[in-house]
Amino acid sequence: MLTSYSQSLDILHSHIQTYEKIENIALTQCLDRILATDIKASTNNPQFPTASMDGYAIKFSEQDEALSIIGEVPAGVFPSFKIQNKECVKTFTGSLMSEGCDTLVPVEKVEVKNGIIYIKEKVSQGFAVRKVGESYTEGEILLTKGTKLGYSEIALLAELGYFHISVFAKPIIGVLSSGSEIKDLGESLEHPAQIRSSNHIAIANMAKKLGAEARIFPLLKDDMQKTPSVLKQALNACDILVTTGGVSMGDFDFLKQAVKEHEIILDKVDVKPGKHIKIAKFEDKFIFALPGFPYSAMVMFNLYVRELLNAWFLQEKDYVFKAFASTDYKKKSSHLEFVACNVEFKDGKIYANLKGKKQGSSAIINNLNHKAALMIANDDIKENDLVDIVLML
Amino acid sequence: MLTSYSQSLDILHSHIQTYEKIENIALTQCLDRILATDIKASTNNPQFPTASMDGYAIKFSEQDEALSIIGEVPAGVFPSFKIQNKECVKTFTGSLMSEGCDTLVPVEKVEVKNGIIYIKEKVSQGFAVRKVGESYTEGEILLTKGTKLGYSEIALLAELGYFHISVFAKPIIGVLSSGSEIKDLGESLEHPAQIRSSNHIAIANMAKKLGAEARIFPLLKDDMQKTPSVLKQALNACDILVTTGGVSMGDFDFLKQAVKEHEIILDKVDVKPGKHIKIAKFEDKFIFALPGFPYSAMVMFNLYVRELLNAWFLQEKDYVFKAFASTDYKKKSSHLEFVACNVEFKDGKIYANLKGKKQGSSAIINNLNHKAALMIANDDIKENDLVDIVLML
Known part of the structure; x- marks a missing residue:
């Protein structure tokens, strides 16, 4: 029996330890960084009428x-x-x-x-x-550890007199895309069986959006001999290693084998797309082995890597909420399905619609364009059903 | 009679010309940039089954x-x-x-x-x-001019073989904060009548969030002699100049006078906070003279500067929508009020609540923390009323 989605999240969380990498940076550089300490008011504001x-x-x-x-x-x-x-x-x-x-x-x-x-x-x-203390009073906790620093939080820190501030250091997300069919940006294709890699750049950008640093490693050809050492080297150079490709049922899926030399905490999940995902741990590092289709890889990153970063950075999971389905949806498989959709706000209500989303295999990158979301289909969905939504990064 | 909020937006829009500054940048550098051209599929994808x-x-x-x-x-x-x-x-x-x-x-x-x-x-x-063309078919327009490039749009461009891409160049937003009472980051205060400047850093960060480049000019003391030339120099070095302070009714409001030497397109609006806002034009440049209280300045930036960038970058105004009021709100003034609130999603509905928001003067920075929104109060608001919401940057 495949692990269910909710079990898979529980398993992942059971392996997540507190993130303790902290650095001090200039206030002028900390937009969208995560505060690693509570901030108290040292005086009343205003101090005088x-x-x-x-x-x-x-x-x-x-x-x-x-x-x-x-x-x-x-x-x-x-x-x-x-x-x-x-x-x-x-x-x-x-x-x-x-x-x-x-x-x-x-x-x-x-x-x-x-x-x-x-x-x-x-x-x-x-x-x-x-009045004295109208904005805040002496000793009041104004910002708590885990606060994402937007412009107003930073303005407040400036007002309080901070110049340097403790934030969580950016974890390094290494990106290792594999597959003999993929060519890098700028390389020309020799025949139509080759495709250009898009996973590495997609994952690097998702990592940045999550507040991590991205490190893209050279593309990895399907090579049984080299894969384990490439994986090891990559892992040395990052906190989280995200690989794409080489995890399904094929004879050339060497990444799967290399990943399995580490402590596998999750091997396949009962979801579509991306059921072949594997998650492994090595010391305090994580390896997320995602499928090779870019659509699947992006969805899995949003479901799992984001979950880890969210926990490390003490963020609320505010990107998961309920919406009304604008149309029926007929389930295509026996797995829990994550279906690309649009989120629409209308007259105080949230709707999930499928406008412009193609139904097909799990390979269609363009389904994720324009701030897409995922509608979770446990069963067939009828118009106006209240459904669970995951807003993508 | 003061100009109404909706009139003020119409006036601003009547002065906005098409933004035509375009640059070509590497695909690896274009996260969150705005596409300046349509993108068509050059082949079917997949090309073969x-x-x-x-x-x-x-x-x-x-x-x-x-x-x-x-x-x-x-x-x-x-x-x-x-x-x-x-x-x-x-x-x-x-x-x-x-x-x-x-x-x-x-x-x-x-x-x-x-x-x-x-x-x-x-x-x-x-x-x-x-199937051939499952993802897209030859000649299909995949991305249109004005698309904000997220990770999936960039992945698609990588798949299509783009390496450089035309995006709108970042407009330079100059930031000129004024007031004899303000001290810069890192400077010590000599007595409690001085405060630390937070507007300049707030506006610079809001500019970045809008996809612009920020240029912070030295703080400007209240000085009738110097103000016009400082304003002129600053304007030379940016596309949009945002000033704070010096625009209300006081004798030391020299910025107001200096701004008025340019083509004033808006002088005060019937809103609270920020009614003293002035907008001027000089050739194809804009000057937004915002009030000095950081709260008011941030609100006004979100209402007006964002409106301009949004128009230049061909963005939909998706941050304005309706929500149900979670509590009553009693209007405090005769003006249209923008009231700091939180947006909450619950069971498919959007709510605006005032949890943790202090009612007081328009000077409370912390009211804007944690992804705040503004509830627009035209009149007193009753619980469950459908109200207009502006989600802040």
């Missing part, structure tokens, strides 16, 4: 009075004023409020004559004043 | 017979066999089918004795044979 508009800082109780302007506080200047009765201070967006003031009257609600303001339109107490 | 599994190529009509193996076709070898009656050819995944064969019997469904196969389990006609 701050004007959120341009206007006059006053005592709320004196809005009906004529108030003398005793000075101004441009942004960036620490206020030296303490207002007495019937006084106010001209205060700019981002400036601190002067002592004794609790409210800011915006400049457009005020008439100014000879250094005295008359308030034309009243405001509520505390108007346009950012 | 091809085995999708390991097995024996046979005539479908002869499944009941004992068939002699006349040879084998490993992947990558052009088949030289033409089968006669009661013959078959051992054929591997990805190999071409030999002449005279129309069906592949997988290796596991066959018994082999002394060079003769006996089929244990019958298959349908054409089984495990990839």
Whole structure:
């Protein structure tokens, strides 16, 4: 009996240890990197009451009075004023409020004559004043380990004064594509039985999208003698080795044999496409031996290699969710099927449709174009059924 | 009367011309770049019937017979066999089918004795044979101008034999942050009225996420004399200049004045946050003068600069959609409000919730963390209302 998909994920997870490779990098270089530590606020923000508009800082109780302007506080200047009765201070967006003031009257609600303001339109107490700790308070955990650093998280770190930051080091994903029929980019084909390799570049790009570094090894011809040592060398030069081709039932599937010299943790899964996948471990490294058809290889990478990286990087599995099927789907095999589809948002609902997706063998790369997703078919699917979706990288 | 949000987008679009900067880059370097040309299939794929599994190529009509193996076709070898009656050819995944064969019997469904196969389990006609043109047919348009190149599009281009590819050149987004209160990364603060600049790094990262190149100019102090020439120099060095700060109602808002020396196409919009935004044009360049509060600046960038890049790069506006409100929201102002929220997928529906989002001034950077979205509040919102959502970069 083949291992089921859900069992296969459990097996993979049971072999995943905590990822502990951490590096310190400049804040300017950490877009889309994963934070390896919690970040706390070292002070309140703002530290003092701050004007959120341009206007006059006053005592709320004196809005009906004529108030003398005793000075101004441009942004960036620490206020030296303490207002007495019937006084106010001209205060700019981002400036601190002067002592004794609790409210800011915006400049457009005020008439100014000879250094005295008359308030034309009243405001509520505390108007346009950012309270101490409004953004965050001292000691508050602002970002947790595992946070993916987008532009706003990085802006926050900049505001907090960080210049270097601890992130997870990028694991190196080695890519070893095999097959005597494949030629590399830029090589010419000698006859129509040869094809150009696309797996190596696809996997390298998927690795980058996952936040890993990619290392593409030279293409491997089907060669029983050389395969084990090539595999070993490749494994030395990466944290995760992803191979393509050479794992199915053929006599030339030498990769399968070479991989099997390591600790196999998974050998075939009851899914379509990609059931011939093998996963092995060698010390703390993983080998994912994916099938040779690019479509299958890309799907398997999204299902398994991504699962590992997701666990290492402490990411939520937010790319798996439910959607309504826009059309019927008739299952083609006895395996759990991952069917290329499009995800569509409409009136608050999520739909999975098969527009432009060809049904055929598992070799059609173009089915994965344009941010495709996979619809999981356990059984035949009827229109409007709620189905499980895996959004591809 | 302030310009409405929808009018403001119309105005912006009326000033956008076709983006025509194109460059040719190596296929290995074009992840997430935008294709600047249509791509057609130069041949059928596959060109010849091809085995999708390991097995024996046979005539479908002869499944009941004992068939002699006349040879084998490993992947990558052009088949030289033409089968006669009661013959078959051992054929591997990805190999071409030999002449005279129309069906592949997988290796596991066959018994082999002394060079003769006996089929244990019958298959349908054409089984495990990839038809000519199954993936695509000669002349078919496979990718259109404006396609964002993900790993599968790039894999397809590799398969098609491309090595260099025409993509839109990255526009240069210049970033000019202003304000006497801001200090740069790594500089120490002298007193609590100073803050660390976060806008420049936020905008540079948003620019990168949009597929542009970012050029950060030195921070600009509030200085009436220098501002116009600094603005001019910055504009010379980029395609789009994004400034922050210096655009509201204050006496020190020199950027506002300097920007106004150019062709202002938009001056304030009836939105919150960010209503003081100004957009100007100078020849074919754009200036976006955003407010100084980082939260407002990031929101405005997402609403306006992204709109421009999206139009230049021929992208669909797939980040705007509808969701169900998870909670009530009471509008705080008379303007159209963009409220930071989270997008949640549940049972096929999209929800917008305000979990962890602080209500306060428009200065709270952390509201935008963790892939935030903006809920558009035209009016008070009730739980379960269908609301418009802008997913942030």
